[in-house]
Amino acid sequence: MALKILDSCINCDMCDAECPNQAIALGGEIYEIDVDKCTECIGHYDKPTCVSVCPIDCIKPDPEYVENEETLLTKFLRMHG
Numbered sequence: 754m755a756l757k758i759l760d761s762c763i764n765c766d767m768c769d770a771e772c773p774n775q776a777i778a779l780g781g782e783i784y785e786i787d788v789d790k791c792t793e794c795i796g797h798y799d800k801p802t803c804v805s806v807c808p809i810d811c812i813k814p815d816p817e818y819v820e821n822e823e824t825l826l827t828k829f830l831r832m833h834g
Contacts, residue, residue, distance in 0.1 A: 755820065756812050756813065759812070762784055762809075765807075767808065773802070776788075776789075788815065796826060
């Protein structure tokens with residue numbers, strides 16, 4: 754499943770630089786995650802780095818975009834071949 758940044762985001766800039774898929778960008782008010790690019794770091798790391806570096810724990814699974822590990826790996830391979 755893709756990840757989502759909650760409204761409690763404080764725009765600390767920690768997650769943006771950590772995303773290997775460049776799926777995180779500053780939106781209108783807070784950082785946002787592009788669900789088409791988010792693989793929860795599958796193919797890169799053991800766990801999502803954005804979640805690891807977020808100082809206020811505001812990055813959570815997005816229930817609107819449920820994906821299994823196989824789907825996330827396919828997405829990674831499509832982007833990074």
